[in-house]
Each structure stands twice: as C-alpha cells, then as structure tokens.
Amino acid sequence: MDKIPIGISACLLGEEVRHNGGHKRDAYITGTLAQYFSFLSFCPEVGIGLGTPRPAIRLISSDRGIRAVGSKDSSLDVTEQLGTFSQAAFDKIAGLSGFILKRASPSCGMERVKVYNEKNMPDPVGSGIFAAEVMGRFPLLPIEEEGRLGDPNLRENFIKRVFIYHRWRTEYLETLTVQKLTEFHAQHKLIFMSHDQNQSRALGKIAALANKDNLASVAEEYISLAMKTLKVIATRKNHVNVLQHIQGYLKKQLDGDDKQELVEVISRYHRGELPLIVPLTLLLHHFRKSPNEYIQQSWYINPYPEELKLRNLV
Numbered sequence: 001m002d003k004i005p006i007g008i009s010a011c012l013l014g015e016e017v018r019h020n021g022g023h024k025r026d027a028y029i030t031g032t033l034a035q036y037f038s039f040l041s042f043c044p045e046v047g048i049g050l051g052t053p054r055p056a057i058r059l060i061s062s063d064r065g066i067r068a069v070g071s072k073d074s075s076l077d078v079t080e081q082l083g084t085f086s087q088a089a090f091d092k093i094a095g096l097s098g099f100i101l102k103r104a105s106p107s108c109g110m111e112r113v114k115v116y117n118e119k120n121m122p123d124p125v126g127s128g129i130f131a132a133e134v135m136g137r138f139p140l141l142p143i144e145e146e147g148r149l150g151d152p153n154l155r156e157n158f159i160k161r162v163f164i165y166h167r168w169r170t171e172y173l174e175t176l177t178v179q180k181l182t183e184f185h186a187q188h189k190l191i192f193m194s195h196d197q198n199q200s201r202a203l204g205k206i207a208a209l210a211n212k213d214n215l216a217s218v219a220e221e222y223i224s225l226a227m228k229t230l231k232v233i234a235t236r237k238n239h240v241n242v243l244q245h246i247q248g249y250l251k252k253q254l255d256g257d258d259k260q261e262l263v264e265v266i267s268r269y270h271r272g273e274l275p276l277i278v279p280l281t282l283l284l285h286h287f288r289k290s291p292n293e294y295i296q297q298s299w300y301i302n303p304y305p306e307e308l309k310l311r312n313l314v
C-alpha cells in the first residue's frame with residue numbers, strides 16, 4: 001500500500017524547531033502512523049523567518065481581532081506573516097489527505113488555544129493562525145491534534161476519516177461517474193450509519209439525485225456531508241444497529257446456537273464489556289463460511305489496516 005500523504009506540525013516529528021530549540025516528537029505518530037502515512041512537515045514560525053531559538057509568541061485579542069504577538073514584547077506582531085505563510089502552503093496542502101497539528105500552539109493549535117485579553121488573562125477559545133487558515137481553506141480535510149490522538153475514539157475517528165478522504169480524492173474524485181458515486185456510497189453506507197443514521201439516509205438521497213449533468217455539484221454536496229457526518233464520533237448504540245443489520249445478511253445461514261451467540265456478543269459489546277473487534281470478528285467468521293458480496297465490499301468491515309488495532313479499544 002502506498003503511504004497516505006498527510007501534513008504535520010514539524011516539531012511532532014522530532015524536528016528541533018520549537019521556540020526553545022527543542023521538539024515534541026510523538027512516538028505514536030513517528031512509530032505506528034509512520035508505517036501508513038507519509039508526512040509533509042510545516043513549521044510556520046520557522047517558515048516566516050523567526051529563528052530557533054526565538055521569542056515565544058502568544059495570541060491576544062485586540063481591536064484588530066486576534067493577533068499573534070511576542071509573549072514578552074507585544075510590538076513583535078507576526079499575524080500577517082503567519083497568514084501569508086499559510087496561504088503560500090495551500091498548494092501543497094491541497095495534495096494531502098489529513099493533517100496533524102500541535103496542540104495549544106498560537107500558530108498550529110486547532111482549538112482551545114489561549115487568547116490573552118487586555119488584562120493579560122488567558123481564555124482557551126482560540127485557534128492558531130496557521131491552523132485557522134488551513135481549516136478555513138480545507139473544510140473537508142481530516143484534521144486532528146496530537147494530544148487528542150491519545151483518546152481511542154478520537155484516534156479511530158481521525159484515522160478512519162483520513163483513509164476515507166484519501167480514497168475519495170485518489171480513486172473517485174478525478175474519474176467520478178454517477179455509477180462510481182453510487183458505488184462509493186454503497187461501500188461506505190454502513191460506516192455512515194455507525195456515525196449518524198439520519199445523515200446516512202440523507203447521503204443516500206443525495207447520491208440518488210446524481211446524473212451526468214449535475215454530477216459535479218451533487219458530488220460536492222455529497223462529500224461535504226459525508227466528511228461532516230464522519231466527524232461525529234460513532235456510538236456503541238449506532239454500531240449495534242449496524243452489527244444487527246449485518247447479522248440480517250446471515251439469517252438463513254446461522255443455526256439457533258450461532259444466532260444466540262451473536263446476539264449475546266453484540267449485547268456485551270453494547271454494555272461496554274467487549275470492544276468492537278469481538279462482534280466483528282465473530283461476524284467475519286460466519287461470512288467466511290457464507291460469503292456475501294455486499295458485506296465483502298463494505299469498508300465498514302475493514303476501514304483501515306487491521307494492524308492499527310483501532311477497534312480493540314472502542
């Protein structure tokens with residue numbers, strides 16, 4: 001498998017670009033994720049010519065809006081430079097399928113970055129200047145912070161979004177036809193159901209409207225709603241609905257004991273006693289004996305490489 005290109009704050013790869021000359025190498029990113037993702041690194045503060053080491057900067061609220069200024073010397077204002085750097089990076093970012101940002105940074109932080117008021121009191125309500133520009137320009141791009149990747153649900157959600165967005169960009173978007181849009185929806189429908197059943201139905205209706213004259217606009221509407229739907233964390237209740245739906249494809253193949261065992265395992269998953277991988281493994285065991293084309297083609301079964309073990313913890 002070719003590695004998926006994603007952007008990253010350079011300090012997370014171990015590059016010594018922080019204001020103090022240090023780095024924030026992240027072992028999960030550089031160890032596990034590096035086996036599947038190739039990284040294009042950005043350090044906006046180094047990119048605008050601030051050296052390493054350099055004065056720390058922070059966000060302040062002012063009558064000119066949020067500004068990025070020196071923590072000790074507020075006459076050092078790099079807001080415009082950071083904006084210009086970000087916009088110059090857009091061409092490169094357009095070729096990426098995800099982005100991992102450094103939390104809490106006045107340049108890279110995705111959310112809850114401290115913004116200081118005129119009384120020098122911090123309020124965690126901001127986004128870094130670079131992060132805000134990237135999120136504004138690429139609203140569909142899966143973006144996450146390294147700190148949040150420690151949460152199994154957020155990690156699973158982000159990585160799944162990267163794989164799906166990458167598939168859309170590289171295997172569908174350029175060569176899209178009405179048939180391919182229908183196929184994409186059929187293969188991802190169960191995933192959408194696990195995130196939001198109503199949105200999954202809405203996506204089906206949008207895909208069904210496509211014809212060769214309106215394909216571009218329908219596809220845009222479809223993928224916008226799809227990526228928004230995937231941002232919602234999939235709940236156990238929704239997964240249970242999907243698992244029961246999948247079980248329905250086996251109703252003629254399973255005997256009473258097998259059915260009872262599946263019901264019990266899905267209930268235990270619902271109660272939080274088992275991770276998602278357990279009912280899925282049991283279902284797959286039955287589908288190996290009784291293959292079903294729709295289930296085989298669904299990305300719900302294997303949305304990312306199994307070795308990532310993401311479903312062992314959710």
Ligand code: SF4
Binds near residue numbers: 011018043044107
């Ligand atoms: S958080 Fe962003 S700006 Fe700060 S050192 Fe890391 S990459 Fe550079």
